[in-house]
Amino acid sequence: MxxxxxxxxxxxxxxxxxxxxxxxxxxxxxxxxxxxxxxxxxxxxxxxxxxxxxxxxxxxxxxxxxxxxxxxxxxxxxxxxxxxxxxxxxxxxxxxxxxxxxGNPEMIEGESVENYRRLLRRLRSQLESKLPNWTWHLEVDNKADRMGWYVRAPESWCSLFTIFVGLGWDAQIPARGFLLFERAPPGELDRPDEAEANRLDGLRTVALCNGHRGALSLLAKNMEWALEPQPYKLELPGDVELWPPSMGRWPLLHGRSNSIEDTVDWAAIIIDALQPAISTLSATIDGISWQ
Known part of the structure; x- marks a missing residue:
């Protein structure tokens, strides 16, 4: 144990x-x-x-x-x-x-986070089978605009792709479902041993955004969506956008649900829509350059 x-x-x-x-x-x-x-x-x-x-x-x-x-x-x-x-x-x-x-735990005084814990358990229960062998990491005190799970691609894939799923908010938007499909842009490393995964993710990103058969281009139903450095809105529930690499941001997909109540079901829909893209990440793509 x-x-x-x-x-x-x-x-x-x-x-x-x-x-x-x-x-x-x-x-x-x-x-x-x-x-x-x-x-x-x-x-x-x-x-x-x-x-x-x-x-x-x-x-x-x-x-x-x-x-x-x-x-x-x-x-x-x-x-x-x-x-x-x-x-x-x-x-x-x-x-x-x-x-x-x-021993048995005792009650502790403090602000309850029971509802948040329950929501995060429901999210994981709903999504874990859709992301086999991905690892789950709680984030509740790092960024001021979100709480939830960072879900990391399997280590065997040599990839830094992650999915954040949970709640997000800002000064104008109350807490509601929040989901990111992201990777580190080329050359942005937290650790020296991430260099090869970062290089491969650059190639994977090119493939995902390819104007002929890229999985994200097919999701956009527009083979030219990545040509302009601006968000591209998808025909999915909530407010879901693709962010092309030319924007210089970490996420490739950025989404918010319509309300906190629909977070779990909404997140499952978005992960289902991302499955063709996710399925390509295990491949070690080589032979093309980031440029």
Whole structure:
């Protein structure tokens, strides 16, 4: 169960908080060191350490609570996680094991995030089968205009393509469904070991936007949509646009639902529409240049 707990806590940390070396996968890198007390469990691999329960001796600390509450205001990089971890946040088997080892959680005072947790669980439940082997990473304290899941392409694809799905808002728009299909533009790297994936994603982007048979061009029903550096509105529910690479932005698709209530069903429709594009990402495309 220690491996299950490590994987579950790994999903809770923001993707941008992953160490600059080592993999992004939820399996431990190297040996997993475990330390248990009556009130806490500490796990550590070669990348970082987790603690659930009482204490603070870890890179990423998670409070075991009976209720879903906001623990702090963030944004903080690592440290005490912004949201509590509850029995509802883990599998029944892991829940029982945690209770046996560190006891039943207690209620914690704070602003409830139960509805947000419930929505994010529903989103993942609805979409996970459509994105097999993609990894899920919670983002709730990194950017001021969104909360949700960053879903990363399988590591075996050597790709930095991600899908953000959750809620988004700004000064003019209240919270509603928000979805991005994005990659890093050529040369924009967070880590040196991303160079090859970034290069291949540049080639994949050319293929996706190709004016003859590109999957995004077919989605647009317009083979010339990518020629102008401006958003191209799609005939899909909500406000969904393709953003051509010439705009110099990370997303290739940017979408908002009509309301917060339709977020889950709307996101499923958009992911279904993206399936032809997603299906091309596993190919190692070579022989063409970004220019």
């Amino acid at each position: 220690e491996l299950d707990l490590f994987a579950r806590l790994w999903e809770e940390i923001d993707f941008d908080d992953h160490p600059l070396s080592g993999g992004h996968q939820p399996e431990p890198d190297g040996e997993l060191n475990v330390k248990m007390t009556p009130n806490s469990i500490r796990l550590e691999d070669a990348r970082l350490s987790f603690l659930i329960g009482e204490g603070s001796d870890a890179d990423s600390v998670h409070r075991w609570a009976a209720n879903d509450v906001r623990i702090n205001d963030g944004p903080e990089r690592l440290g005490v996680h912004r949201w509590s971890m509850t029995p509802q946040s883990v599998s029944p088997e892991l829940r029982q094991w945690l209770i046996q080892n560190i």
